[in-house]
Amino acid sequence: MVTISLTHYVMLSAILFSIGLFGVLAKKNAVSVLICIELMLNAVNINFIAFSKYITPADFMGQIFAIFVITVAAAEVGVGLAIIIAIYRNNLPVDLDEIDWLKW
Amino acid sequence: METCIYNVIAFYMLAAVILGSAVMIVAVRNIVHSVLFLAACFISMAGIYLLLDAVYLAIIQVLIYAGAVCIMIIFGIMLIRRADMKESNLFNKQTKLAAGVVAMTLAVYGILAGKTAWTDVTSNVPVPADSLDKIGGLLLSQYVIPFEVAALLLTVALIGAIMLAREVKADGDN
Numbered sequence: 001m002v003t004i005s006l007t008h009y010v011m012l013s014a015i016l017f018s019i020g021l022f023g024v025l026a027k028k029n030a031v032s033v034l035i036c037i038e039l040m041l042n043a044v045n046i047n048f049i050a051f052s053k054y055i056t057p058a059d060f061m062g063q064i065f066a067i068f069v070i071t072v073a074a075a076e077v078g079v080g081l082a083i084i085i086a087i088y089r090n091n092l093p094v095d096l097d098e099i100d101w102l103k104w
Numbered sequence: 105m106e107t108c109i110y111n112v113i114a115f116y117m118l119a120a121v122i123l124g125s126a127v128m129i130v131a132v133r134n135i136v137h138s139v140l141f142l143a144a145c146f147i148s149m150a151g152i153y154l155l156l157d158a159v160y161l162a163i164i165q166v167l168i169y170a171g172a173v174c175i176m177i178i179f180g181i182m183l184i185r186r187a188d189m190k191e192s193n194l195f196n197k198q199t200k201l202a203a204g205v206v207a208m209t210l211a212v213y214g215i216l217a218g219k220t221a222w223t224d225v226t227s228n229v230p231v232p233a234d235s236l237d238k239i240g241g242l243l244l245s246q247y248v249i250p251f252e253v254a255a256l257l258l259t260v261a262l263i264g265a266i267m268l269a270r271e272v273k274a275d276g277d278n
Contacts, residue, residue: 014213023130025202057231071254075261081180082268088184
């Protein structure tokens with residue numbers, strides 16, 4: 001009998017997290033790095049909810065944690081996009097290879 | 105636990121859509137298409153949450169991620185780009201290094217997920233059917249302090265985003 005176990009969800013979330021991590025490391029545009037961070041946070045949410053269902057189904061700890069992760073992710077996208085728009089307003093490039101004013 | 109064959113089919117189809125659109129998010133060269141695949145990825149993730157009996161999470165996934173976050177990113181792109189979008193989502197020079205790091209991370213994940221004895225910790229209790237009531241009660245009783253802190257965080261982020269993205273006057277100060 002084929003069943004879906006916790007391992008399936010953990011592996012799905014691991015692959016999704018890895019794709020997001022690759023995007024964060026290898027993308028040039030700041031907005032696409034933000035998008036890939038969202039992918040990573042969603043992979044974490046899948047893990048939280050899967051653990052909530054399979055390990056502690058009665059007290060909903062993982063689901064509540066996932067709600068807070070979604071809240072923080074929404075705030076993060078808002079502030080991140082505002083920073084990118086502010087950089088663009090100053091006529092500076094939004095390519096991450098060029099944003100190195102804090103480097104030295 | 106889930107003996108229904110439809111759940112298995114639904115899981116594999118949703119997982120295929122999620123992983124396929126995630127690969128397309130990273131691979132396409134046009135960032136608007138990338139956000140389109142992001143929306144598809146988020147909506148199929150809401151399906152995964154439904155499979156995991158998390159109805160409330162599925163609803164707010166569609167509302168916040170597929171609705172608000174995707175639209176906000178599209179607005180951000182439209183505000184910062186005016187030339188053509190064709191080559192707006194390129195790779196940088198560290199692609200091979202990044203692929204190596206990611207392959208190592210994935211290998212560690214796979215080994216750890218395979219070695220952990222999940223059957224020892226899993227409980228066979230089903231998720232209660234009235235999960236919405238339970239989550240609402242918990243958020244306003246046991247987790248009320250984090251709930252209020254999250255509200256404060258959202259307010260601060262809203263004000264901070266407005267301050268950062270506000271139109272800068274031409275003469276320089278504010």
